[in-house]
Amino acid sequence: MLTIYSDVQRAHRPAYVIKQGERSPSLDVPERVDSILSAVRGKELGPVITPDDVGLEPIRAVHDAGMIEYLATAHAQQNAEAGVSTPVFPTFFPPPGQRGRPGCFEGLKGFYCTNTGVPIDENTWKAAVASAHCAMTGARHLQSGESRVYALCRPPGHHAGPNFFGGYCYLNNAAIAAQILREDGERVAILDIDYHHGNGTQAIFYADPGVWYGSLHVDPDTDYPFFAGYADEVGVGAGKGTNWNVPLPPGISQDQYLSALETLLARLIAFDPQWLIVSSGFDTYIDDPIGTFRLTTAGFNEIGRRIQALNIPTLVVQEGGYCVPDLGRNVVAFLEGLANSS
Known part of the structure; x- marks a missing residue:
């Protein structure tokens, strides 16, 4: 299996995030990548290559031009205004129904950003673009005939919507x-198995009949992203029926999780996609510091096997997973299950 990764992604190292009014360490650290790469290379799963530089046009096809410009320039602008190189955090957020785009930088900081877990430093933009290039390059390799590709993306992406970003x-x-x-x-299915709902992905394709989105996640009534991910969110207009959320209670067992996965996979099969993207989060692991689910390394292998049985060309896109010592072996267990042809 081909793995795609760029060392540029390591440059994003948030000094801190703001949690409950205080500085708190970010769990999205470069050591996550080290754990994964070490395991992938140790198991000799296949070549690890760097992504192609495909520019920004594919990014512009998904994200608002103003948001792209903001992400690319926010740190430099704050540095110029404040005279110090500090991470960019929002102070103000628009209330529901008020979406006037402010001209001043202080107001703009909260216009696209949804929370204080996504600081922007001098390396954030180039790391985010490199991460997106990994996924884009993976898609091109699928189109060229690869059946399974792993895009080792960091920062992750599924909480970024058409005109908003948040949650790392x-x-x-x-x-x-x-x-x-x-x-x-051609029809594309996105299966999201991160602990948290991919509110950004849902927002991008909510009215789109050509992209199916299904997510298995902790109940947003109890955890982030709080405002999306409920079972009654099934799409709108032409996209109605192509969005499926399966919210699960905190602390769910592995057997319960796998049973819920089967229900979601049945809906995916009914969509009959030509391509499958798996937003693969490993914060469902029993020892993950963020999650409460009780999945094991063997459980990730079983998930990979069940997805493999669908027999659809598949791009795996890395999302969450923050138990660094075990992250690599969990990712490899999943990829080995996905690659299993027996």
């Missing part, structure tokens, strides 16, 4: 790859 995510890697795969009118 800046650009929606999976959605950008999906837009490439559907260039010829």
Whole structure:
């Protein structure tokens, strides 16, 4: 299996996030990548290559031009105004129904950003673009005949919407790859198995009949992203029936999780996609510091096997997973299950 990764992604190292009014360490650290790469290379799963530089046009096909410009320039602008190189955090957020785009930088900081878990430093933009390029390159390799490709994306992406970003995510890697795969009118399914609902991915394709989105996640009534991910969100207009959320209670067992996955996979099969993207989060792991689910390494292998049985060309896009010591072996267990042809 081909793995795609760029060392540029390591440059994004948030000094801190703001949580409950205080500085708190970010769990999206470069060591996550080290754990994964070490395991992938140790198991000799296949070549690890760097992504192609495909520019910004595929990103512009998904994200608002103003948001792209903001992400690319925010740190430099704050540095110029404040005279110090500090991470960019929003102070003000628009209330519901008020979406006037402010001209001043202080107001703009909260216009696109949804929370204080996504600081922007001098390296964030280039790392986010490199991460998106991994997913884009993976999509191109699927189109060229690869059946399974792993895009080691960091920062992750599924909380970034058409005109918003949050939850460690800046650009929606999976959605950008999906837009490439559907260039010829083919149907794309996105299966999201991160602990949290991919509110950004849902927002991008909510009215789109050509992209199916299904997510298995902790109930948003109890955890982030709080305002999306409920079972009654099924799409609108022409996209009605192509969005499926399966919210699960905190602390769910592995057997319960796998049973819920089967229900979601049945809906995916009914959509009959030509391509599959898996937003693969590993914060469902029993020892993950963010999640409460009780999945094991063997459970990730079983999930991979069940997805493999669908027999659809598949791009795996890395999302969450923050138990660094075990992250690599969990990712490899999943990829080995996905690659299993027996």
